[in-house]
Amino acid sequence: MEITLSHYLLLAGAVFTTGMVGFVIRRNAIVMLMCVELMLSSTNIVFAAFSRFHGNADGHVFVLMNFAVAAAEAAIGLAILVEIFRRRRTVNVDDFKTLME
Amino acid sequence: MGEHILSWMTFFPVIGAAVIAFIPSERKEIIKTVAAAAAAIPLVLAVQLYIGFDRGTSAFQFVEHYTWIKSFHIEYFMGVDGLSVPMMLLTALLSFICIIASWRIDKAVKGYFALFLILETGMFGVFSALDFFLFYVFWEVMLLPMYFLIGIWGGPRREYAAIKFFLYTLAGSVLMLLAMIAFYLNVSDPVTGGHTFNMLHMFNQANHSEWLQLTNVRHLIWLGLFIGFAIKVPIVPFHTWLPDAHVEAPTAVSVILAGVLLKMGTYGILRISYPMLPDAAQWFAYPMVILGAINILYGAFCAMAQTDMKKLVAYSSVSHMGYVLLGMGAMCKVGVDLQSAQAAINGAVFQMFNHGTITAMMFLGVGVIYDRAHHREINGFGGLGMQMPVYTSFFSFALFAALGLPGLSGFISEAMIFMGTFPAYRTVAMVSALGIVIGAAYVLWMLQRVFLGPKNDKYDSLPDINAREMFTLVPIGIIVLLLGVYPMPVLNLMKVSLTNLIKVVAG
């Protein structure tokens, strides 16, 4: 079987959907952050695939940058989470209700 | 000052307010004196305006015309005609008197007088602006000071009354804003071809775009403007803010509210709606007189039911503004002879002026007794005529003027309105005339309960009216009396301009 552009796109779509669904149904903040990373990865697949398809390198550059951004985002997210965990001893977002009215 | 008399009148008070802002708040007497001076100068200028005004032309006079915000075609355009001059005089007179009447204010004096002067600037501006945008800005400038004047210095329910006033008026004025923008986008300047806010260009139907000539569009815009102005008048059913605001406001603010602010609603209709949308004005003529009749009767009946003197006076305002609407509506009917139309509209504008002076006297009168007895319940008094004879004569004078006693100014304007309305709308005029009877009833009823009958011993020690209070009442009294005998000084001012208005709308 020949692997075509659509295969990559379908894969990316599946990964993106997985991330999205996971984000919506899980209540553990760490898992939610991981799901976001899945979503970012899916876009990397799309960019890489289209980069190849269009024959220019712009997409590849984007993927590299995206790695860095995703890492920074995860770092900050986890740092904040650690700060909360120290006080709360939980990472379940449903428990974070100080600001709800 | 001769060149820019309107600008000076308009902006002198706000300069006074700025000066007051920098006087230390302990120096109360200085603040009051500065305020009085800042209100006295426009009064002097108003006299100059009265003398210098050319009664023979309907053109705008004392015109000042400058570019203001070029990219939006907004101009600083001021000028007065026969419709605005009486209002300018009224504003100048009442503002000055109200500053004097506020002499006893001792809470946050600085803020009170500064806000009052800003209010005065707004009023002058509305009556002399000839650029729609400028008009709107002045119109809205008054809201904030009014909100605070009612809200800080008012009676027990002042917070509620203040925000209610503000919300009602703003709701009306955003509709006016949209109508204004619609005009701006659809009226072209004949010289440059661009958009314009110049009212004179808007008056000229030839400058209107095709879209603006569609009947439905015109009627909708008319209604938007009408609601904006109707809330200010106030026309039933938009009147419910008025009793609250009047009752809670301090005396001087009630005077301004009833004496000047209500007139801005009818002034706006005459200045803006009528000449810009004359066909819609004709279309709306019948509803207008019906609303006038409802105002007259509803206001009068409500006034009869009141036990609070101030509320009674407030509802009498609703009733009296109904006469103005009656005259304004009757003027628009096509096919009525010129004499009747002239009587109707001259009467209406004259009634605006007279109501301003007469209600001012009534509110000041209520203020005098409230300062002494600290309540306004009609049933709580009795026999004050013996205790305070001078006060009683002043107050009775005001009440008789209000019920339209011949020889006082209110009679003349009401008579003119009925003379003008009768040929146009016979039935409505006849029904409205009932209002005069009811008016007499509530006025006499109050007179009897408060001043006649057995004396209430509680008030044995009430002092009679003092010199300062006399000073506020006497000038207005003289005007009411003089115009009742010889109304020409005011009628001559407006006649030519109003005849021109009839030609535009119904001609």
Next chain:
Amino acid sequence: MELLNLNIPSWSDLAYWRPEAILCGTFLAALLGDLIGRGRRPAISFVISVFGLITAGAYSVAAVLHGGAAHTIMGDLIIVDGMAAFFRLLFILAGLATVLFSWTAEEIMGRKRENKAEFFYLTVLMTAAMMVMAEARDLLMLFLSMEAVGLVSYVMAGYMRTSLRSTEASLKYVIFGAVSSGIMLYGLSLLYGMTGAMTFDGIRAGLLAGEVNGLSLLITVILILAGMSYKIAAVPFHFWCPDVYEGAPTPVAAIFSVGPKAAGFALMIRFFYTTLAAGADPSASAPLIELINWPLLMAVIAAVTMTYGNLVALRQLNVKRMLAYSSISHVGYLLMGFVLLTDAGLAAILFYLAVYTLMNLGAFFVVVALNNHIKSEELDDYAGIGFRAPWLGTMMVIFLASLTGVPPFAGFAGKFYVFTAVMDRQWFWLAILAALNSVVGLYYYFRVVKAMFLTRPAEGADTTPLKIHWLQYTVLAVLAVPTLVLGFWFGPLKVLADQAIGLLSTGM
């Protein structure tokens, strides 16, 4: 196409990028200063930050005065044009005011365990990142600048790390921020796929050249809008806004409410205008906009956003939370300018953003100043406070009246411009809805005024006059005076906004 169109920036390029470069340098210097002071001398970072912001501001003003054509920098990634210059000034004003005001804010300086200097240099960094957002003209730069602003914001929202409210707000911000940027990124990748281009111009050309399927373009645009709506807090991506504003220190909430929002709008203007509407041939632009029924989409988002923000604000008893919802409703007014992607509409957005920055910053700063004394943002605690600090109260009235949109304050001029732009294209229902919304706004804004001036304080309450720091008065006056003056003298600002947008359409 070249394999890599990323050019190494040359020195001559940097000449047009001085303010950004200066701010980056300032950030590093302030960070270094903090290290030298061992985290105990925030004054070093404060002074460096203020100095850097002023210098960058001076260069930005000079760039505006010199005018001139647009310059692209780093290949095609960044463009410095009239609009970029406009937003530079706006962001520097917001950043500088925030830094100056925070110096006397107890919420920042009164905390024991936090490193205060952090707040100053992070603000500087955010200012620089926001400027880049307004200059990006390439998907890569768009994404990077948005993330840069986002990452700094997450940290700033969690500034009070010993406070649960602050850290929770920050977590909420970072999680939902990450997911919204993920969604947007997916949209960007699809757009790249459709057109094979990264630059906005290239995308536009690609869209016009190829046969674009309306539905897939619509889905792509909606995905991208999701990320941008999060940044500007438009319904339905607004939910983080009240929580973050309430949880974060008030000075942070102040700059959040104007800075990233304005930057988001700048980005949206450049992106959607260039890709969907602009170009030398205006007749060619209509198909793309009509293909996805853009006007209706935006009109509905604008209408829902302003109405929702206003209605929920009515119920708030916490001033900070109320201001948060009010800022959502203002986003609704701003989005009205997007409905038709016309020059007038976009210029109206710029104009409104400028006045919004002044008045909203001012209102938040008054909350900060009061919080220094009464340690509360609850409406009930504001009773009678207007008489304890009359000038502060007066300025709050100016800001709130301006937010309401009552003349003669700047907010009215902004509303007037937006309404005019919308009514010019006959979107009457939207204009009427917005007008009625501003009446609703009056009620809750003036509840604050009522509490400050009309309500008498409870028996035995403290009625001594409040001592407000001179620096606070100065900053507030710098915001209040233009709020008043722009209400009746807004011609120059309008010309500036018009020019900025005019260059956008011609100076490509």
